[in-house]
Structure formats: C-alpha cells, structure tokens
Amino acid sequence: MSGFDTVVHLIYLLCATAFVIGLHLMNAPATARRGNQVSAAGMGVAILTTLAVLIKGGQVDPWAAWALGLGATGGTAAGLIAARVVRMTAMPQLVSLFNAVGGGAAALIALGERPASTQAEVTGVLDVLIGALTFSGSLIASGKLAGRVPGRPIVVPYGRLISIGLAAVAAVTAVLVVGFDGGILALSGAAVAALAAGVLLTLPIGGADMPVVISLLNACTGTAVAMAGFVLESTPLIIAGALVGAAGAILTKLMADAMNRPISAIIAGGYGTGDAVAVAVGAGSAAVREITADDAAIQLAYAAKVMIVPGYGLAAAQAQHEAVALAQALTSHGVEVSYAIHPVAGRMPGHMNVLLAEANAPYEQLQDLEESNPAFPRTDVALVIGANDVTNPAARRPGNPVSGMPILDVDLARSVIVIKRSLGHGYAGIDNELYTDPRTAMLFADAKAGLNALLAGVSAYAK
Amino acid sequence: MSPLLLADLTVFTLGLLVGFEVISKVPATLHTPLMSGANAIHGVVLVGVMLLAASISTPAGYALLAVAAFFAAMNVAGGYVVTDRMLAMFRSRS
Known part of the structure; x- marks a missing residue:
C-alpha cells in the first residue's frame, strides 16, 4: 500500500468515526444539531478525499467526469431546494424520497461496476435487489404520504402469486450472475423484478402502518449501501450502510411494538383503512358527556x-x-x-x-x-x-x-x-x-x- | 473466503453492533431527525458513485453514472440540510 493509499484509508476511518460520533450526539436535543454537523463534516471530507483519489488515479475519462459533475450538481441543487422548502408536515414523504434515491444510487453502482470477484458478484446481486426494491418501494410510500398515491391499502389482483413469481425471477437471475457470469443482462433482470416487487409490497400497506414501512425501507437502503461498499471494496460505504441498517432496524421494531403488530402482518398489508366495520367493545354506545x-x-x-x-x-x-x-x-x-x-x-x-x-x-x-x-x-x-x-x-x-x-x-x-x-x-x-x-x-x-x-x-x- | 471479504464482513458486523448501541440511546423525541440524519449518512453512496466513475467508458455507462450521481448528491445534500433545519427547531425553554 502506497503512502497516499494509507493516508486515504486513515481519512476514511476518521470520517466513519465522525458518523458514529454524530449519531451518538443525537441522544439529546441539546447536542443533536452539533451531531448532525459533525456527521456532515465527515461526509464532506470523505467526498473531497475521494475526489483527490480520482484526480490522482487519472482513470476517469472526460465524459465520465462530466456525467459525474453534472449529475452531482443537479442532485445537490434538487436536494437543497427540497430540503429548504419542505413543510414540516410533509417531512415523511421527503425523507422517503431521499431514502428512495439513496437506494437507487446504490443499485446503480452494482449495475455499473464490472464485478472483479465472486464476492463482488454476490454482493452486487444483493445490492441491485435490495436497492431497486427500496427505490420503488420508497417512491410509492412517499407518494402515499403525499397523497399522490391513494393512502388506503391497494389490493393488487393475484398480488401474492406475482410476488412469488418475482422472487423466483430474482433467484434465477442471482444464480445466473454468480454461477454463470450472466453479467449486466441478468443483473438488469434482477433490477426489474426488484422494482416491481417494491411497488407490489408497498401498495397494499395502509396509512396507519407507514411509520413502520418507512423505517423498514430505511434499513433496506442502509443494507444496499453496505452491499455497494462490498462491491467497490470501500470501507466508508460498508460502515455507513451498517449504521443506517441498524438505525432502520431499531426504528422498525420500536414502531411495530408501539402498534403491537407483528412486522409480517404489516408487510401483508390491508390495515389502516379507517373505515373498518365497527366492533362493539364493552359499553359500546353508552352516553358521552359534552362540554362547552x-x-x-x-x-x-x-x-x-x-x-x-x-x-x-x-x-x-x-x-x-x-x-x-x-x-x-x-x-x-x-x-x-x-x-x-x-x-x-x-x-x-x-x-x-x-x-x-x-x-x-x-x-x-x-x-x-x-x-x-x-x-x-x-x-x-x-x-x-x-x-x-x-x-x-x-x-x-x-x-x-x-x-x-x-x-x-x-x-x-x-x-x-x-x-x-x-x-x-x-x-x-x-x-x-x-x-x-x-x-x-x-x-x-x-x-x-x-x-x-x-x-x-x-x-x-x-x- | 478471501481475507479481504473477511475483513469487510468484520467491519460490517461491528458497524451494525455500534449502530445498535449508539442509536438505541436516541430518545423518541428525536426519532424523525435521527431517521433523516441516518438517511443523510447513507448519502455516502456518493463516494461509491465517484469511485465507480473510474471504470465507466461507454455512453450507457455515462448516463447511468449521471443518474446515480444525481440520486446520491440529492440524498446527501438534502438529507443533511433538512435534518439541520429540523434540529434547529428543537429549542430549550430558556
């Protein structure tokens, strides 16, 4: 390992430390804002360091540099505008949207990278499957929260059968990629199947279950990013992905516990219509007392x-x-x-x-x-x-x-x-x-x- | 299993454990900024997209790269800014 590589790795380690300390400072309202700033500083350093790596490596062709620069500039602008104008009541759909694009980017990494090893192939398939699923799933969830997609549970005809079919497609493509060097074609098949599965999984889930669903999708994105880290052999992605995966998993469990509903039942969907048939409990229609x-x-x-x-x-x-x-x-x-x-x-x-x-x-x-x-x-x-x-x-x-x-x-x-x-x-x-x-x-x-x-x-x- | 994969798996597992430990101490009051802030952290996927750029050399690849960069940059920039906006609102009684 050259001296430059060593320094880069140490800086990445510092950034990962900043993420952990940032999350740690979120344990109290008085320090939480500083925590987020520490985390953001770590992120900024990680991005600048990677830029230095790219410039020193000199392997990025000019077109790729333009694509990267333009995409990143546009994305930054879109993110900043959305973050500034969003109303606090609309926060769930925005967080869902940011979650979606994060998962989408992770999936695209595996689609773009030529796997160098079996490890990269296995994690690449996982990255594509989880990333694409969380991309489409979070977009639907975001739409439901924003009211652009009906919030009530939408029952897809033969949904269960289609899900099983999609899982089979995903499994076959995974085997093709890992066992038979199926390459980009098989990976794309996996991506399409996962995109469809994300839609199919989220549509039947009602509004009341949304806190659980977006926590779960958050955990999925974290995992997808960690998988992208395995593909690229990049430690910061693995650490950050694991941290977010843990955060999402904890929140999912807390939310499911708070509603006393098993996560499996939530994913099965159909709850939260608000128009269920009334069930008489106890005194039922006893008189209520009004007050001015x-x-x-x-x-x-x-x-x-x-x-x-x-x-x-x-x-x-x-x-x-x-x-x-x-x-x-x-x-x-x-x-x-x-x-x-x-x-x-x-x-x-x-x-x-x-x-x-x-x-x-x-x-x-x-x-x-x-x-x-x-x-x-x-x-x-x-x-x-x-x-x-x-x-x-x-x-x-x-x-x-x-x-x-x-x-x-x-x-x-x-x-x-x-x-x-x-x-x-x-x-x-x-x-x-x-x-x-x-x-x-x-x-x-x-x-x-x-x-x-x-x-x-x-x-x-x-x- | 290659030594590299073993090292990566170790890092991943320890990352999960540290995550569970640190995040389980965050009070319910801050769960929305926590989720939003964690969301911003997975914006580190932008670093991955940048590393990917080194191995892209086809027109389809450029398009994919641009979209991935857009997504990742939106995630990271928007995520941190919106989290900061929220946390700035949490004020003490004084």
Whole structure:
C-alpha cells in the first residue's frame, strides 16, 4: 500500500468515526444539531478525499467526469431546494424520497461496476435487489404520504402469486450472475423484478402502518449501501450502510411494538383503512358527556397540571400552532403543561415532536410514552386532540383489535377533555372507551376551532 | 473466503453492533431527525458513485453514472440540510 493509499484509508476511518460520533450526539436535543454537523463534516471530507483519489488515479475519462459533475450538481441543487422548502408536515414523504434515491444510487453502482470477484458478484446481486426494491418501494410510500398515491391499502389482483413469481425471477437471475457470469443482462433482470416487487409490497400497506414501512425501507437502503461498499471494496460505504441498517432496524421494531403488530402482518398489508366495520367493545354506545369550550377553558385554567395528548388528527388539521399557543397561555398562567406523545402519533417515527418543536414547544415539555404514563395520575386535565386508538383503555383487555397495544394512560388523569369532530372510529375501527368514561368530557369541534375557543376562554379567565 | 471479504464482513458486523448501541440511546423525541440524519449518512453512496466513475467508458455507462450521481448528491445534500433545519427547531425553554 502506497503512502497516499494509507493516508486515504486513515481519512476514511476518521470520517466513519465522525458518523458514529454524530449519531451518538443525537441522544439529546441539546447536542443533536452539533451531531448532525459533525456527521456532515465527515461526509464532506470523505467526498473531497475521494475526489483527490480520482484526480490522482487519472482513470476517469472526460465524459465520465462530466456525467459525474453534472449529475452531482443537479442532485445537490434538487436536494437543497427540497430540503429548504419542505413543510414540516410533509417531512415523511421527503425523507422517503431521499431514502428512495439513496437506494437507487446504490443499485446503480452494482449495475455499473464490472464485478472483479465472486464476492463482488454476490454482493452486487444483493445490492441491485435490495436497492431497486427500496427505490420503488420508497417512491410509492412517499407518494402515499403525499397523497399522490391513494393512502388506503391497494389490493393488487393475484398480488401474492406475482410476488412469488418475482422472487423466483430474482433467484434465477442471482444464480445466473454468480454461477454463470450472466453479467449486466441478468443483473438488469434482477433490477426489474426488484422494482416491481417494491411497488407490489408497498401498495397494499395502509396509512396507519407507514411509520413502520418507512423505517423498514430505511434499513433496506442502509443494507444496499453496505452491499455497494462490498462491491467497490470501500470501507466508508460498508460502515455507513451498517449504521443506517441498524438505525432502520431499531426504528422498525420500536414502531411495530408501539402498534403491537407483528412486522409480517404489516408487510401483508390491508390495515389502516379507517373505515373498518365497527366492533362493539364493552359499553359500546353508552352516553358521552359534552362540554362547552368556556367550561373546558375554566377547567384548564384552574388546573395545576395539564397534559396535552396530540394525535395525527392534530397534524392533519394543521392545529399544532394553536395547541402550543394554548399551552403557552396556560404556562404563563402558572399551569404546568407537557405533551404526552405516543410513538406512532404521526406518519413517521417522532414526527409529532418535530411539528410541536416547529410551533415553538420547548423540548423539555415533549414527553414520550414512558415519561408521560407515570405522570397521568397526578394530572388534573388530560387534553386529547386528534388521538384515538392510542388512548383506548380497551387495549389493556384481551380480545379486541387494540389488545396489548401500548397506550397513553389518559384515563388515569383526574379529568379528561377530548376535542373531536364526531364519535368516529380510529384505524382500529372500534369504540374508544375513554369517551364514555364518566371523567371524560367531549368538546365536539374541529381541532383548530376548538383550540382557538379554548385559548380565548383561558385568556379571558387568566386576566 | 478471501481475507479481504473477511475483513469487510468484520467491519460490517461491528458497524451494525455500534449502530445498535449508539442509536438505541436516541430518545423518541428525536426519532424523525435521527431517521433523516441516518438517511443523510447513507448519502455516502456518493463516494461509491465517484469511485465507480473510474471504470465507466461507454455512453450507457455515462448516463447511468449521471443518474446515480444525481440520486446520491440529492440524498446527501438534502438529507443533511433538512435534518439541520429540523434540529434547529428543537429549542430549550430558556
């Protein structure tokens, strides 16, 4: 190994270290931004070092240099624009899109590189299969999240049969590439089969399962990039790919646990239509107690501790700013306020926290499931906005669609106010027993209008 | 199995383990920026695309290279910027 190569390897090692330290600093909101900057710095150094390698090697022909330069410039511009203009509510689809192009680039590397060894052939096929699958799958997921593809589960006729067929095609092409030097033709066949499989796998998955799906696709892209690293014998790709694969795997498991659904059932799809047939649970149609905005505001203003429980309905109504304004009014009136955030309160892991942070909620007030549940029994008012299944006490009993799902223990609060437009069902399609609890009062209103009315009421009493 | 493959596999496995260890400590509050930031890290695929350029010499290859470079650069640039934008919003009470 020449001196230059040694230096390059050491620099790459430094960059990998920056990625790990960057991720490590993400363990607290106070240091997370610096973590991302450390990681970005490592990335910049890795790219510049690779540029030096290419220039010193002198093997890139001028056309290839132009293709690389133009593509990279265009991609950088597109990425920067998308990153700057995206609204925080649209974050899941953008992250999915970035995930898609990352997987696509990894697959293209294996398609472009002439494999030098059996190792490169095996990992190359894996790279093409995983990369192409995550490319098309993430694009469909992104489309579903953005509403360009219907969010409901789409059942493809003979989907299962086609999937088996595609898996067979993938297996045959893999054997052709590795065993018979099938080359680019067989690899392209594998890519087409994987692209189709990605579409077929994602279409039947409903909106409620999206946090799991995009975590899973994220893990896939990480793995594809690591495989590209094996093909090119490039350590930074292997390390970064492994890190992302681990991140995606952890998030997938956390999300699936939070919904109490096995990953296999999620991939099978069909869940999350929101229009499932109602199943009577317990008291079923018992009477609910209604409350006016004024009365609810008095209750909030006289409370010592209020927990706000936001669900996806809050984000869908774009009412996070109103929620935070109410929280600020209560805080300045001397009420202790925090937000109890369920892991799946959004369309991607942690999404609700970003929306509330954007609306200026201090991060000390953002509490996850483990932090908030012990606090409910000493909470005077739990204010539920747009959250449904994740607050249903029926989850503690066996024998219904939400059984075993980890829930926010809202019903343990001294009183509960639910802002909701109607008594409609959540994704699980069952009655929420919280609504008929004697301690619960329903404020029937759109999230935005209801919160504004509460804010007006609280401001009037706080004078 | 070649020594090189063994070395690569070692790095990959240890990378996975380090990843599990580091990422399991990230609080749920930061899961969106974590995913977005991890996404940006796999933008290192741009380094791979650059290395690929050295072995490309056909018109089809140039097209593939340009598309791959576009994808990878979009991933890395957009990923880091959007993550930074999100993390800048996480403010303390003070």
